[in-house]
Amino acid sequence: MEANVETINKKDKLHVKKIIDKIGLQQLIILIVLFLIYGFFAFMSPAFRSANTLTSILDASYYVGFLALGVTFVIITGGIDLSIGTNMMCAGITGGVVYNQLGAPLWVALLSILVMSTAFGLLNGILVAKFKLPAFIATLGTMMITRGLSSIISNVQTETFPLRGTDDGWYKSLFRTADNFPTGVFFLLGMGILAAIVLNKTKTGRYIFAIGSNSEATRLSGVNIVKGEATAYVIAGLFAGLAAIAYAATYTTIMPGAGAGFEMDGIAAVVVGGTSLSGGVGSILGTMIGVFIMTVLKVGLPYLDLQPHYQIFITGFVVVLAVYVDIYRNSKKK
Helix, strand or coil, rough: HHHHHHHHHHHHHHHHHHHHHHHHHHHHHHHHHHHHHHHHHHHHHHHHHCEEEEEEEEHHHHHHHHHHHHHHHHHHHCCCCCCCCHHHHHHHHHHHHHCCCCCCCHHHHHHHHHHHHHHHHHHHHHHHCCCCCCHHHHHHHHHHHHHHHHHHHHHCCCCCCCCCCCCCCHHHHHHHCCCCCCCCCHHHHHHHHHHHHHHHHHHHHHHHHHHHHHHHHHHHHCCCHHHHHHHHHHHHHHHEEEEEEHHHHHHHHHHCCCCCCHHHHHHHHHCCCCCHHHHHHHHHHHHHHHHHHHHHHHHHHHHCCCCHHHHHHHHHHHHHHHHHHHHHHHHHHH
């Protein structure tokens, strides 16, 4: 009888170990942290438990999620993209101008958003990969360019996208139906799965990991590291465009010169999700969990009657803690 119990316990332990290995220990830990944070806010505020709050969390997760998915590729190469937030808003403003002022169909406006954001992603890739500018400086410059360009293009005018119920309001249903069902979560998860496939199952993804692990060794092995590194920034730009579409569908209006600070939401989600700032390590699953941690904090903190500056402080503390854990983990490996 005791032998049978020991056999069952061993099987259970092996089953648990397989689950942990499949998910990843770090991803499992941050998933538990996500549930703990959500449970804390639900315990502290009865109003937080409403369905409307969950919808607000999902609404906030769309644009943060797309920004985070794109910049994951860049950070795995060992780089950084500070322009994703202003790139998102500049592309969104461009789409608004194309639709409102040029009178183009909505699908043309949405396409122009993706073209604009991807073009700035390509610019970042050329500056960093081809001309060897430090990623921090290159993308900081692009951040300032896109922030100013959005005001120039729009003549410092707010651009408004079609409201639900109008002829062109159909695009809002991509992210929320008329009865407030959050369809956008399926779009976000679908793009997350696609990003995971590109990162883990394609030659491009393997090159991105290799560049982040050891750029020189990757170059000596015959890989075109300029193309591989530039591709990561192009992907980040494309996802910034998707973030702009999500933002426009969720909040309708886009203000010129905005977007500064949004990049921190995306980068924070990536770092919290376990992607190493030193490059070579990261996962889309971790990023997605990090996105929901950041959005639960963003939506939940006001329920504790904390002012915005306290929210920024706590978010910054979480990021610093995540970076410290990353540094500690890397030092232990060495």
